[in-house]
Amino acid sequence: xxxxxxxxxxxxxxxxxxxxxxxVAPFLLLLSSSLTDEETLLREGYNFIPTRFSLQSYExxxxxxxxxxxxxxxxxxxxxxxxxxxxxxxxxFAYPLSRRELPKRTFFSFFVFFTMLFNGGLVPTYxxxxxxxxxxxxxxxxxxxxxxxxxxNIIMMRSYFNASIPNELIEAARMDGAGEYxxxxxxxxxxxxPMIATIGLMIGLRYWNDWTNSLYYxxxxxxxxxxxxxxxxxxxxQFLSSGQAAGSAYSAANLPSVGIxxxxxxxxxxxxxxxxxxxxxxxxxxxxVGGVKG
Amino acid sequence: MTDTLTKMQKKGGMKGKTxxxxxxxxxxxxxxxxxxxxxxxxMAGLVVAFKSFDYSKGIWGSGWAxxxxxxxxxxxxxxxxxVRNTLLYNVVFILLGNMLAITVAVMLNxxxxxxxxxxxxxxxxxxxxxxxVVVSYIVYGFLSMDNGFLNKLIETFGGTAVSWYTQPxxxxxxxxxxxxxxxxxxxxxxxxxxxxxxDSSLYEAASIDGANVWEQVWHITLPGLRMTIITLVLxxxxxxxxxxxxxxxxxxxxxxxxxxxxxxIDVFVYKALTQLNDVGRASAAGLxxxxxxxxxxxxxxLIVRKVDSDSALF
Numbered sequence: 001x002x003x004x005x006x007x008x009x010x011x012x013x014x015x016x017x018x019x020x021x022x023x024v025a026p027f028l029l030l031l032s033s034s035l036t037d038e039e040t041l042l043r044e045g046y047n048f049i050p051t052r053f054s055l056q057s058y059e060x061x062x063x064x065x066x067x068x069x070x071x072x073x074x075x076x077x078x079x080x081x082x083x084x085x086x087x088x089x090x091x092x093f094a095y096p097l098s099r100r101e102l103p104k105r106t107f108f109s110f111f112v113f114f115t116m117l118f119n120g121g122l123v124p125t126y127x128x129x130x131x132x133x134x135x136x137x138x139x140x141x142x143x144x145x146x147x148x149x150x151x152x153n154i155i156m157m158r159s160y161f162n163a164s165i166p167n168e169l170i171e172a173a174r175m176d177g178a179g180e181y182x183x184x185x186x187x188x189x190x191x192x193x194p195m196i197a198t199i200g201l202m203i204g205l206r207y208w209n210d211w212t213n214s215l216y217y218x219x220x221x222x223x224x225x226x227x228x229x230x231x232x233x234x235x236x237x238q239f240l241s242s243g244q245a246a247g248s249a250y251s252a253a254n255l256p257s258v259g260i261x262x263x264x265x266x267x268x269x270x271x272x273x274x275x276x277x278x279x280x281x282x283x284x285x286x287x288x289v290g291g292v293k294g
Numbered sequence: 295m296t297d298t299l300t301k302m303q304k305k306g307g308m309k310g311k312t313x314x315x316x317x318x319x320x321x322x323x324x325x326x327x328x329x330x331x332x333x334x335x336x337m338a339g340l341v342v343a344f345k346s347f348d349y350s351k352g353i354w355g356s357g358w359a360x361x362x363x364x365x366x367x368x369x370x371x372x373x374x375x376x377v378r379n380t381l382l383y384n385v386v387f388i389l390l391g392n393m394l395a396i397t398v399a400v401m402l403n404x405x406x407x408x409x410x411x412x413x414x415x416x417x418x419x420x421x422x423x424x425x426x427v428v429v430s431y432i433v434y435g436f437l438s439m440d441n442g443f444l445n446k447l448i449e450t451f452g453g454t455a456v457s458w459y460t461q462p463x464x465x466x467x468x469x470x471x472x473x474x475x476x477x478x479x480x481x482x483x484x485x486x487x488x489x490x491x492x493d494s495s496l497y498e499a500a501s502i503d504g505a506n507v508w509e510q511v512w513h514i515t516l517p518g519l520r521m522t523i524i525t526l527v528l529x530x531x532x533x534x535x536x537x538x539x540x541x542x543x544x545x546x547x548x549x550x551x552x553x554x555x556x557x558x559i560d561v562f563v564y565k566a567l568t569q570l571n572d573v574g575r576a577s578a579a580g581l582x583x584x585x586x587x588x589x590x591x592x593x594x595x596l597i598v599r600k601v602d603s604d605s606a607l608f
Contacts, residue, residue: 120336121584127339230427234427
């Protein structure tokens with residue numbers, strides 16, 4: 001029985017190692033290709049092992065492409081501003097919803113909830129942002145539409161406040177003369193750090209990875225984030241390989257070489273992969289809380 | 295005397311109450327404004343589907359088109375194609391995705407040792423963290439006609455390179471694989487959270503009674519997961535008319551030759567709006583998606599509530 005168990009455990013471990021390889025190996029293809037010499041890439045194709053190691057793709061990115069640095073700057077700025085603003089708005093909205101003193105609480109809850117059931121979709125959204133708010137080619141286009149706040153996060157935050165902040169604590173603080181804002185910022189928020197971290201990470205991840213807002217609203221290259229740069233490069237690759245470019249002035253010379261493409265993709269994901277292990281706990285928590293209800 | 299005192303207290307209480315209400319409502323103001331603009335105005339804007347839209351006149355100024363946009367949409371082959379693709383991909387994704395996730399979650403539960411468990415959980419979640427744009431680069435690394443890993447592999451073994459980005463027949467498989475790859479870690483962890491909640495003494499009792507691993511999974515784990523499975527599947531069915539825009543738009547690298555096999559409603563709406571400049575059909579398809587999606591969620595929720603009222607969204 002014991003030996004059978006041991007075999008079972010070994011088998012399970014082997015399966016999981018394989019699953020992990022399946023999950024991670026594709027990134028190695030990306031990384032290894034970005035570290036391979038251009039000629040070798042053209043001859044042997046993308047590979048999991050850099051047969052001829054070279055940093056030329058990264059050197060090129062460092063040296064001549066101010067676009068990339070700018071893109072990084074935009075991504076970082078948008079992620080920071082968006083995450084901080086989004087967290088404040090989510091907390092400020094979720095906290096009153098968790099309080100019994102809020103008048104018309106059912107109405108406000110439904111107001112949030114309905115946005116999770118029904119939405120206008122792309123066409124009216126696009127027209128409103130572009131025609132009413134003239135958001136096209138402004139930095140706001142990357143921050144405001146869609147990403148700032150959403151129903152799921154509000155509901156998640158509210159449930160956490162409901163479940164984890166004892167009402168007596170709030171009452172006690174109010175007895176001591178604290179106003180509602182002071183109660184929130186000095187009592188409730190310090191007690192909710194794990195959930196706030198979780199929601200902050202979820203919002204931050206969405207900002208970092210977002211390419212749709214720039215796809216819809218940004219054509220000005222000076223506002224391109226890393227994701228937007230990657231996104232336009234795809235169009236160009238497709239344009240070339242579809243043969244439409246044959247004979248035209250547009251040539252492969254305008255495109256980053258095969259290795260540099262992969263290098264840009266790598267620098268787009270490195271920050272996420274670097275911070276992820278430290279915040280893994282919060283990500284998992286966010287998934288568990290949001291998964292079933294979300 | 296006591297009467298006036300209680301009256302005064304009451305009055306003070308009332309005043310305190312309005313003050314509290316005002317403070318609480320003022321906190322919600324930025325969020326309310328955002329939801330009205332970001333979510334509610336576009337809902338009203340759905341009427342554009344019944345208008346013959348003119349950019350110079352805007353949604354409200356444009357003339358009515360009745361059901362013209364819809365009849366035009368259904369006259370073209372696209373309507374059938376995108377609805378079929380959206381629904382079929384969703385069915386396959388829901389079936390395979392949940393099966394894979396449940397299997398992984400159950401295996402994770404039988405695994406011993408804290409460190410390896412944690413490492414596995416960390417690693418399988420990585421694909422979920424990456425944007426679909428980057429994923430499409432990875433897929434391109436495998437499938438590129440000239441430099442792709444897969445074609446070089448095929449050539450090494452004496453085969454001829456396949457032009458993956460021009461042949462629709464491969465794409466249902468490729469997209470399913472990419473979807474499973476990017477999502478399995480996430481959904482496994484959702485299921486795993488339920489699996490670890492199952493009373494472990496049940497397993498001990500069962501193994502004393504001589505039940506083997508399969509019998510334990512069949513009689514303890516799966517029944518324990520029943521509610522989660524039902525809820526997650528029904529909620530996913532509530533989103534049957536939606537699709538992951540990034541997966542269907544980015545991963546096929548916008549190859550026009552693949553669109554019959556890879557365009558979903560979301561991709562069509564985007565393309566019709568921005569590339570074909572066909573606001574009519576885009577808005578008609580968008581409205582159908584919103585309305586059908588709404589009814590699907592309501593129905594799914596109704597069923598969830600019947601089965602397990604705690605898991606219902608409302």
